[in-house]
Amino acid sequence: MKTTTDADALLRGIHERYSGMLRGFVIALPYDVALADDVVQETLLRAWQNPDILTRPEPVVRAWLCTVARNLVTDDLRSARRRREVTVETMPEEAHDDDTERLFERWVIAEALSTLPADHQAVISGAYHGGKSIAQLAVDFGIPAGTVKSRLHYGLRALRLALQERGVVS
Structure with a gap:
């Protein structure tokens, strides 16, 4: 069984090695830049929860991380929250009293x-x-x-x- 120190080191190592690449990948999907860090964090957390994937060759690990990130983005874009939210560039005009x-x-x-x-x-x-x-x-x-x-x-x-x-x- 791994100790807390080993798990912390593994998580730091995953973050240092893959976070930049994943962030660039998520933003290029295209996806909201402000939410890209959340997707990267969730992807790395899933990699940390499945440490056996990290023992595979580098191209396999990168492909797995990109697939997880793409699936997270797709799930968010298809979510009910996204379908109901409408972003606008400017605030709507102020309400006025009805006559x-x-x-x-x-x-x-x-x-x-x-x-x-x-x-x-x-x-x-x-x-x-x-x-x-x-x-x-x-x-x-x-x-x-x-x-x-x-x-x-x-x-x-x-x-x-x-x-x-x-x-x-x-």
Whole structure:
């Protein structure tokens, strides 16, 4: 049985003799340069686990090591991880907010607004969508400012109830 020192020496010797050749072979396959060292390490580990292969003539040892390395590369390239990963040169563009939620809210509000009396609808639309003041709305509709305030108050109250019924406002 081999001692730990013999095994360490054998592994160092294998590494010194074959690692450079194996790395060049793996990169030439072509394979990812960053992963080539992992393949070399795994190949040399398998050679260390099968020390009888190292007692054969040099061309046989080199052929065995290259075959193991090529099989490791092929297995990795065929792996499920590789098929699912897609490498890109540049980062994808940043995500932006989807307008769907905003459009849905506008639709629900418009639907709730349509349930209000026409005079309340007109005052609310003029104030919030038109950006008009109470004085401007009073002039536009030919009614007192107090009536505009009253319609705005009761219209918003009814709108809130309509939105609550639709589950939008709590």
